[in-house]
Amino acid sequence: MPVAGLATVVRTIHSGKARSMIDQSETNRTNAIEIKGLNKWYDTYHALKDVDLTVAHGERIVVCGPSGSGKSTLIRCVNSLEAHDSGQITVDGTRMCDASSIEAIRGQVGMVFQQFNLFPHLTILQNLTLGPMKARGLSRKDAEERAMKYLERVQIPEQANKKVSALSGGQQQRVAIARSLCMEPKIMLFDEPTSALDPEMISEVLDVIVDLAESGMTMIVVTHEMGFARRAADRMVFMDHGAIVETGTPEEFFDAPKTERCRTFLNQILKH
Amino acid sequence: MKNILALLSLTALAGCGSAGNWGWYVIDPRTQSGWNNITFLFDGFGATIQLSVIAAVISMIVGLMVALPGMSTNRWIRLPSRIYVEFVRAIPLLPMLFWVFYGLPVVLKSMGITVRIDAFWGAVITLAISDSAFTAEIYRSGIQSIARGQTEAAKTIGLTYTQTMRYVVLPQAIRRILPPLANQFIYIVKMSAFASVIGMQELTRRANELVVTEYRPLEIYTLLILEYLVLVLIISFFVRWLERKMGADESR
Numbered sequence: 001m002p003v004a005g006l007a008t009v010v011r012t013i014h015s016g017k018a019r020s021m022i023d024q025s026e027t028n029r030t031n032a033i034e035i036k037g038l039n040k041w042y043d044t045y046h047a048l049k050d051v052d053l054t055v056a057h058g059e060r061i062v063v064c065g066p067s068g069s070g071k072s073t074l075i076r077c078v079n080s081l082e083a084h085d086s087g088q089i090t091v092d093g094t095r096m097c098d099a100s101s102i103e104a105i106r107g108q109v110g111m112v113f114q115q116f117n118l119f120p121h122l123t124i125l126q127n128l129t130l131g132p133m134k135a136r137g138l139s140r141k142d143a144e145e146r147a148m149k150y151l152e153r154v155q156i157p158e159q160a161n162k163k164v165s166a167l168s169g170g171q172q173q174r175v176a177i178a179r180s181l182c183m184e185p186k187i188m189l190f191d192e193p194t195s196a197l198d199p200e201m202i203s204e205v206l207d208v209i210v211d212l213a214e215s216g217m218t219m220i221v222v223t224h225e226m227g228f229a230r231r232a233a234d235r236m237v238f239m240d241h242g243a244i245v246e247t248g249t250p251e252e253f254f255d256a257p258k259t260e261r262c263r264t265f266l267n268q269i270l271k272h
Numbered sequence: 273m274k275n276i277l278a279l280l281s282l283t284a285l286a287g288c289g290s291a292g293n294w295g296w297y298v299i300d301p302r303t304q305s306g307w308n309n310i311t312f313l314f315d316g317f318g319a320t321i322q323l324s325v326i327a328a329v330i331s332m333i334v335g336l337m338v339a340l341p342g343m344s345t346n347r348w349i350r351l352p353s354r355i356y357v358e359f360v361r362a363i364p365l366l367p368m369l370f371w372v373f374y375g376l377p378v379v380l381k382s383m384g385i386t387v388r389i390d391a392f393w394g395a396v397i398t399l400a401i402s403d404s405a406f407t408a409e410i411y412r413s414g415i416q417s418i419a420r421g422q423t424e425a426a427k428t429i430g431l432t433y434t435q436t437m438r439y440v441v442l443p444q445a446i447r448r449i450l451p452p453l454a455n456q457f458i459y460i461v462k463m464s465a466f467a468s469v470i471g472m473q474e475l476t477r478r479a480n481e482l483v484v485t486e487y488r489p490l491e492i493y494t495l496l497i498l499e500y501l502v503l504v505l506i507i508s509f510f511v512r513w514l515e516r517k518m519g520a521d522e523s524r
């Protein structure tokens with residue numbers, strides 16, 4: 001994994017804000033994700049309003065904001081699960097325009113959903129091998145080897161031959177993460193990965209995501225887990241009413257929010 | 273089974289009560305002519321079953337081909353499917369049968385294709401087409417019952433539309449599709465009786481022919497109804513079994 005290799009170098013020498021500088025000079029190419037003037041309507045409802053967001057290679061973004069503010073819509077536009085109405089999305093140098101560019105982008109981007117969305121008619125192992133075998137043409141043996149590697153990474157190799165329904169929520173979400181990793185993406189999107197979990201399972205999933213973040217994976221995580229954000233985020237993005245209202249490092253964001261809306265929001269969620 | 277027995281004893285009793293009006297001899301297996309008549313009637317089973325099975329298989333394939341584009345997010349891809357379903361559902365079976373049997377060869381000939389459509393294939397085509405509108409709707413509701421998250425997850429791991437259908441959606445949808453599809457087969461079996469009017473030698477046609485020579489409509493048509501009843505009961509027994517099996521699978 002070139003990304004992990006790069007990140008190791010980066011991590012040993014630098015931390016914090018210096019990282020993005022290094023990334024740009026070392027990769028000497030475009031950003032991981034560039035979103036410019038993005039607009040999205042659901043019929044007459046304006047769900048995203050002129051959103052601009054640039055994510056450097058190796059950068060970890062946490063997106064938060066009130067319910068209905070467009071967080072899901074934004075990250076679902078990145079891999080074209082939602083089509084946008086205007087604006088530009090460029091992922092790892094590929095500009096999203098036609099079906100083949102979307103296919104190329106999806107090949108670079110993994111996604112983890114709030115509801116896991118595992119395939120219930122398959123075993124855990126089959127869930128993990130389906131993509132590599134059918135979309136990437138790997139042999140069964142290679143695909144299973146890869147699947148076991150990532151199951152070990154999310155620490156449930158012993159569940160490989162079980163049915164999805166035999167696993168707890170936390171285990172299912174870790175399988176879902178491993179399923180994405182099996183496609184060896186450069187970028188990972190997480191849409192409230194712990195919101196559907198019982199409280200005692202949240203940390204096992206967050207640990208996996210933190211581990212991934214530390215390995216240098218570029219990621220956008222929509223979450224209300226502020227402890228996680230402090231631990232793993234390079235940059236916070238606060239959305240409200242379909243627009244990005246504020247962005248900044250976790251320190252700036254939590255300790256000195258610039259906007260009133262953001263302050264109110266933080267007060268609300270940190271109270272619980 | 274209880275139903276058959278009840279009906280049998282009822283007709284038998286009625287027969288005893290007013291012996292003069294009844295002529296069960298036409299289908300009395302103890303006499304040579306009665307036995308001949310019975311075998312003549314029963315020989316229709318083969319054609320009825322063959323007709324129904326082939327029509328059902330074609331209807332299942334056509335139905336799927338209509339249903340899949342019918343679920344597209346693009347309205348122009350969706351449109352032909354909607355038109356097909358609405359149009360085909362609106363045509364009564366008998367007129368369609370006449371049109372296919374007498375009209376279609378003419379249409380094809382004008383297009384330079386010369387084919388003779390015999391009674392069997394005329395009936396198969398008609399049954400398959402008219403049933404496919406219903407199977408398409410069964411597929412549609414079955415597939416749409418599979419949560420959108422499943423197709424989205426499949427997209428994110430790079431599967432194409434066809435792969436998503438084949439490996440993710442259809443294997444799950446099949447549990448909700450098969451029972452109503454098997455149920456639909458009962459309609460095909462019953463509708464296959466219409467094939468008699470274009471001369472197809474199935475159960476109903478044979479009963480009609482026997483009535484013409486024997487003048488015993490009551491007894492012969494009673495047996496005819498019992499023939500269909502047995503056929504349908506066997507199928508619905510199978511459907512019941514399938515529903516139980518699918519239901520049990522789901523909870524596992």
Ligand SMILES: Nc1ncnc2c1ncn2[C@@H]1O[C@H](COP(=O)(O)OP(=O)(O)OP(=O)(O)O)[C@@H](O)[C@H]1O
Pocket residue numbers: 042045047065066067068069070071072073074
């Ligand atoms: N398929 C859709 N059709 C119509 N409106 C939609 C659709 N999906 C989302 N919306 C609307 O768009 C707005 C933004 O939705 P989105 O799911 O992006 O919000 P969110 O920030 O992820 O909220 P949550 O925290 O509840 O997940 C909401 O008002 C929602 O009602």
Ligand SMILES: [Mg+2]
Pocket residue numbers: 071072073191192
């Ligand atoms: Mg959301």
